[in-house]
Amino acid sequence: MSKKILIVGGGIIGICSAYYLSKSGHDVTIIDKYGMNSGASYVNAGYLSPGHIIPLAAPGVIKQGLKWMFNSSSPFYVEPRINLDFFKWLYAFNKSCSNSNVKNSILPIIEISLLSQDLLKDIKNKNKMDFHYDQKGLLMLCKTEKCLEKEKDVVDLAVQNGLRAKMLNQSEIKKIEPNINIDSIGAAYFYCDHHTTPGELINELKDYIQKKGVKCITNTEIESFEIKNNKIESVNISNQKLIYDEYILSAGTWTSKLCKKLGIDLLLQAGKGYSINHSSKTDISCPAILVEPKCAITPMNGFTRYSGTMEISSINNRIRKNRVNAICDAVESFYPNIIIPESDREAAEYGFRPISADGVPYIGRANKINNVVIATGHAMMGWSMSTGTGKIVAEIIDDTKTSINIDRFNPNRKF
Numbered sequence: 001m002s003k004k005i006l007i008v009g010g011g012i013i014g015i016c017s018a019y020y021l022s023k024s025g026h027d028v029t030i031i032d033k034y035g036m037n038s039g040a041s042y043v044n045a046g047y048l049s050p051g052h053i054i055p056l057a058a059p060g061v062i063k064q065g066l067k068w069m070f071n072s073s074s075p076f077y078v079e080p081r082i083n084l085d086f087f088k089w090l091y092a093f094n095k096s097c098s099n100s101n102v103k104n105s106i107l108p109i110i111e112i113s114l115l116s117q118d119l120l121k122d123i124k125n126k127n128k129m130d131f132h133y134d135q136k137g138l139l140m141l142c143k144t145e146k147c148l149e150k151e152k153d154v155v156d157l158a159v160q161n162g163l164r165a166k167m168l169n170q171s172e173i174k175k176i177e178p179n180i181n182i183d184s185i186g187a188a189y190f191y192c193d194h195h196t197t198p199g200e201l202i203n204e205l206k207d208y209i210q211k212k213g214v215k216c217i218t219n220t221e222i223e224s225f226e227i228k229n230n231k232i233e234s235v236n237i238s239n240q241k242l243i244y245d246e247y248i249l250s251a252g253t254w255t256s257k258l259c260k261k262l263g264i265d266l267l268l269q270a271g272k273g274y275s276i277n278h279s280s281k282t283d284i285s286c287p288a289i290l291v292e293p294k295c296a297i298t299p300m301n302g303f304t305r306y307s308g309t310m311e312i313s314s315i316n317n318r319i320r321k322n323r324v325n326a327i328c329d330a331v332e333s334f335y336p337n338i339i340i341p342e343s344d345r346e347a348a349e350y351g352f353r354p355i356s357a358d359g360v361p362y363i364g365r366a367n368k369i370n371n372v373v374i375a376t377g378h379a380m381m382g383w384s385m386s387t388g389t390g391k392i393v394a395e396i397i398d399d400t401k402t403s404i405n406i407d408r409f410n411p412n413r414k415f
């Protein structure tokens with residue numbers, strides 16, 4: 001049965017949900033507070049990485065965060081602030097930084113990431129889309145033995161869980177990246193990881209869904225929800241009352257604010273990250289993560305992107321120049337022939353990753369309001385998990401068996 005559906009938030013998660021919901025025959029509208037042309041879904045590193053098997057909430061993360069808290073150019077930073085939602089999130093996040101959280105998350109993370117890769121290839125091929133999609137794998141470059149050893153543990157875990165990955169020495173790295181000097185002592189290599197150019201992909205998908213009848217209302221915010229019998233009856237925007245059968249909350253970092261209006265307590269914080277586009281040509285051909293400084297390098301269609309920093313902070317528009325410089329300096333230190341011009345550093349952009357309290361997304365029906373599906377909290381894996389999330393959202397709405405088990409993603413889980 002066709003339903004009228006409102007998707008709140010038109011980032012990659014909202015757009016992929018719209019793709020599958022409209023394919024399923026529903027009448028879909030996306031509403032976005034801004035222009036659907038900026039933020040995390042545009043500035044990300046473009047990785048589709050089943051190899052990222054460890055959730056953000058893992059042993060040692062809080063300790064590392066505390067160590068780096070007063071270093072303004074560190075890659076991971078938690079801004080201290082007096083805010084009840086932040087305290088609740090921090091308490092739950094700290095509790096989740098455990099071996100059991102990692103153990104319980106690995107399989108669901110791999111399943112949704114692999115599902116998403118398959119679905120994205122399918123979307124591209126079936127619809128003859130042009131967006132850049134590359135399957136060159138991902139190098140995790142290390143400068144120290146300590147990091148190399150940790151990467152070896154991740155490779156072993158990945159292989160045990162069916163992924164293709166291995167450790168490389170310097171000459172093996174050179175075979176993968178022959179045209180550029182790399183200063184590292186070795187790397188982990190995830191054959192299973194793919195990459196894309198985000199702006200290209202999201203714009204092509206956005207055009208496609210609109211041609212298929214999805215309506216997009218931009219620069220418009222929901223003022224209030226009217227709730228009756230545990231259901232959203234209508235939403236109010238600019239003196240207009242709009243009525244839908246189902247509501248998908250996919251507003252990224254801002255989803256917790258929307259949930260609050262509905263009496264739902266969703267533990268979510270913003271993890272700001274920056275990216276810098278290198279305007280002149282580089283000889284980098286394989287994506288790489290610089291493990292110690294935690295920066296991502298992506299050869300995109302026509303340019304190279306450097307990204308990094310996880311700043312758990314309030315939602316603000318401030319670009320911290322010292323963090324942008326720390327990303328660029330790290331790139332120049334691993335790739336001695338690369339020089340990033342000041343003009344590219346000045347043009348750095350940012351986005352907010354929606355960070356759940358255990359680093360695993362929230363996908364599923366809200367238990368307090370019957371016609372609400374929540375889809376957010378993907379942290380640094382939202383691009384990798386986007387098409388899988390969209391497909392699952394449509395399956396939930398259609399009340400059909402989901403493509404994978406989604407118990408681990410339950411948005412009503414307790415911490």
Ligand SMILES: Cc1cc2nc3c(=O)[nH]c(=O)nc-3n(C[C@H](O)[C@H](O)[C@H](O)COP(=O)(O)OP(=O)(O)OC[C@H]3O[C@@H](n4cnc5c(N)ncnc54)[C@H](O)[C@@H]3O)c2cc1C
Binds near residue numbers: 012222352
């Ligand atoms: C620097 C950086 C690098 C990254 N690299 C990768 C990567 O390589 N691979 C990967 O998998 N992930 C990566 N990520 C994470 C990934 O980008 C995010 O997880 C993903 O984009 C989140 O998508 P989203 O649609 O949930 O949220 P967003 O992209 O934030 O979209 C949310 C949308 O909701 C709208 N909105 C907000 N409030 C409201 C409201 N009240 N009403 C209506 N609309 C609203 C916003 O305007 C926005 O358009 C990276 C992130 C960053 C910042």
